[in-house]
Amino acid sequence: MTLPPGFDLDGFVQRTLAEDLGQGGDVTSAATIAEEARFTAVMDSREEIVIAGLEIAAAFFRKLDPQVDLAAMAADGDRVPAGADLMRLSGAARAMLTAERSALNTLQHLSGIATFTRRYIDAIAGTGAVLLDTRKTTPGLRILEKYAARMGGAQNHRMRLDDGVLIKDNHVAVCGGVAEAVGRAKAANTGLQVQVEVDRIDQIEPALAAGADRLLLDNMPVPVLCEAVALVAGRVPLEASGGVNLDTIRGIAETGVDFISVGRITQSAPAVDIGLDYALT
Incomplete structure (x- = not known):
């Protein structure tokens, strides 16, 4: 161990x-x-x-x-x-x-x-999508719960807030837009990849133009995920998140996203x- x-x-x-x-x-x-x-x-x-x-x-x-x-x-x-x-x-x-x-x-x-x-x-076997955990863990038990997720076959996402730049919707709201938030993160020169959450197709190109290294496609239905995958066309890795469960994960994986993050695996x-x-x- x-x-x-x-x-x-x-x-x-x-x-x-x-x-x-x-x-x-x-x-x-x-x-x-x-x-x-x-x-x-x-x-x-x-x-x-x-x-x-x-x-x-x-x-x-x-x-x-x-x-x-x-x-x-x-x-x-x-x-x-x-x-x-x-x-x-x-x-x-x-x-x-x-x-x-x-x-x-x-x-x-x-x-x-x-x-x-x-x-x-098991539900996404053969699709090529990688399962990620999240920071939705029991306070004080994160290291152990993320270890358990690895034993189940998932990969760990951020362990802590200093592990990666992940711009969420509230960051975007405070900054005034996706491009502004990504631009500030890139200018900070943290040495870390900049990932940004988008929940609409029209946010994708501004995010990429501002230098986003990875996109988190939040709560997008399968047809919209397919559209996002086609639009990005492999320029950056794509992660699907939000509302993922055992009934929906296979369809999400088959859209061609690279990663799927699931808070339930540690939280529920x-x-x-x-x-x-x-x-x-």
Whole structure:
């Protein structure tokens, strides 16, 4: 598993466990489980999923029991059927039960994003269009959610506001027009490509004349997207965005756009069902 540079795995694990432990710790496990008890378990998928975050889940168990015996049975990015074993573990029972929910919450959420993303990837297979994620992520979890989108097959768009110049409709409104906004962005000499959002055909030529490096075609119906693709004729890459779902993405991809950005894959992905069950040795 390769997480983006700058992701603090240990810090994430500590913060997540602290949120769950509170001031008193796992009072249930402390009250019911003998200190020397061992816990052997199998983590498995209860539906077909694409995995993301398996090693992050493992980090929770290792944090509370550095001697835990862990064996991963799959890897991030794998598509596995219902009933597939993902991980086997054996360690101190109190520690394993304390870490269980944090580990599962993380893995279920990230695998949910990867699984949902793969459905979009499958829907546009063979079209040549590339699926992009967006900045529509859970505050504080962007690095992980975008990682999960990659595991599902998408490419990451901007990670942060300093990753690229993307002129949206409100920028255009404040500047007084597409050409004015693009001109100012080019004059700023950021060293970054300038992408501009257009929602009408008549904005395309002014944007290109002002030096736009890429166009985001926002909320355009399929016939208008086809017109835009023909008009641009390969001069710059085109990205379609807005109102994209599993029912519409194939038709959008077949217009010939280069990219399709979908906020839903991180914003609306349901968690998947993954369990951790005691196993007799």
